[in-house]
Amino acid sequence: MKIQQLQMLDALADTGSLQGAADKLHRTQAAVSMALKKLEQDAGFPLFDRDTYRLGLTTRGEQFLRQAREVLRQQQRLQSLTLQLQSGAEPQLRISYDHTCSPSLLFAAMRQVQQNYPATELLLSGESQLKSLRSVSSGDADLALCPWLPIFRQHGDFETRLVRPFELLVVIAPELVERYGGMPRQRHELLDLPMLIPQDQDIGINLDRMIRMPGQQRIRVNDSIAQRELLLAGMGWGICPGDLVNEAVARGALLQIEIPGFINEVHLEVHLVRSAERIAGPAGQLIWGAFAHSPDLS
Template identity: 30%
Template sequence: MIGSLTLDQLRVLVTIADAGSFSAAGRQLRRAQSAISQAIGTLEAIQGVELFDRGSHRPQLTGIGRVLVEQARLVLASAARFEAVAASNRAGLEPELAIAIDPLVPTAPLIESLRALGDTFPDLPVSFSTEGLGGSLRRLRSGSAALAMCLLLPAVPDDIVAYPLLRVGMRPVVAPGHALASLGHPATPSDLEPHVQLVLSDPVDPGSANYGLSSARLWRFVDLGRRLDFLLAGFGWCRMPEHLVTDPLRTGLLKALEIQDDPTPREGLTIYAAHKRDRALGPAGRWLLDELQRRLCS
């Protein structure tokens, strides 16, 4: 019951709308027509509105009746989800699964696994967020995420259990009109130092450790897409994930920048699936981890 409103009254209202009449709704709900009429009369009295126009042979929904039928459908669907989540939790499933993803992680390889998760656990509430650099690890440690797909630099922390999933290649790139694009030789530290480097930064702790910095002038970004916009506009140079710059390099919107003794691993940066060591994954989280490893590591 919601105040004086009951789910049963809403169920009767929706059934009448779908079945077409009070008598048909009574047959569908296995109740006498008088019980159906009483339920609707009580609902109208409680809400102070007329749901049906009874002036014709067959009662017709009024304007407010049509609106409230759709609201009733939403309430009933929400109640069904409420019961399904409770039932799943009684069966041992975690009450929800919160997933956090670093900005450098490509989403395309994750899509099918996330879709399969929804098919396998249709009643599991799942939250999904793309975090700024360092945000996924921070959410794991705060307990607001159970599973993260993230970079862990310079090494996997002691309080984190991590499983390598894939590598992301990083390409130094620059707009073709930028001064670095016409160097004619691999860029040295002295070549890079005076130019703006566009770097991803931790929005919560911008003073945290940074890797691969080569310039004295840093423009910091939280959002990878916005950094790409500034890169294409020629405001600076940076290392970008290969999957994001393949097309701009092919079409000439960007130019590859060769760096002398570039410290970035040629095989790319490792993307991990990770969780806190002292917080074991629930059944759905474990299922998703196994699915990601099967799909990406095989």
């Protein structure tokens, strides 16, 4: 049995078809079909159920796949370790952060990397809608800072550490308060004001369901950065991640609307995330270790 055959089996299980597996691995469908047929011959028992419309796995095939995936994880970790042993500190450390979280949470640890590993280039990129998490899963990022729910493990095999709670604030620009004659103090007073709301932040929050507001004038945006800029411009009130607006609230550019019981409690946290399938280099391990005071939620 070859690693390449196990990779094809894993891709088939993920995509549900030979063509999907071929596209994922950049191989021809014929090559994938031949490799999986040889794998089944080597196994000595049926891996695939060919009586159904879609090529599925038999019960023994499912059990075989679980162990095959463990072999693939170990192989990836071995490859990662080999690279680290060859090169020492990483030439690059790729850090991705979700736009709903402030990258400043990582700055102290990044300064330590600059001091201890000056040859390591730090690549910092901001993403929307949990693309940072998927970047870690695909290997395009070494670390991610993002909102976290246990269900996100469906996107990959992750290790995570709690960084801080994830909070939502209801905010409005002073000029909008003045234009409409005062700060809203009750829920119904918001109905006369335009509302800024994310289209879909993909972080387990449905704001429409949470606030249950009738359909007043709305502006929908597809990322939190645009939402913050619209808030600062006085285009409406909105519910925004605290990491994005705390600084503006502190200097008075935005005002916090406090209406008791308006927002249902949100059970989310900001986590630092890395892949459980790859060995972290010294620079990545330094940043990971900076949050050792937080519980390890691997």
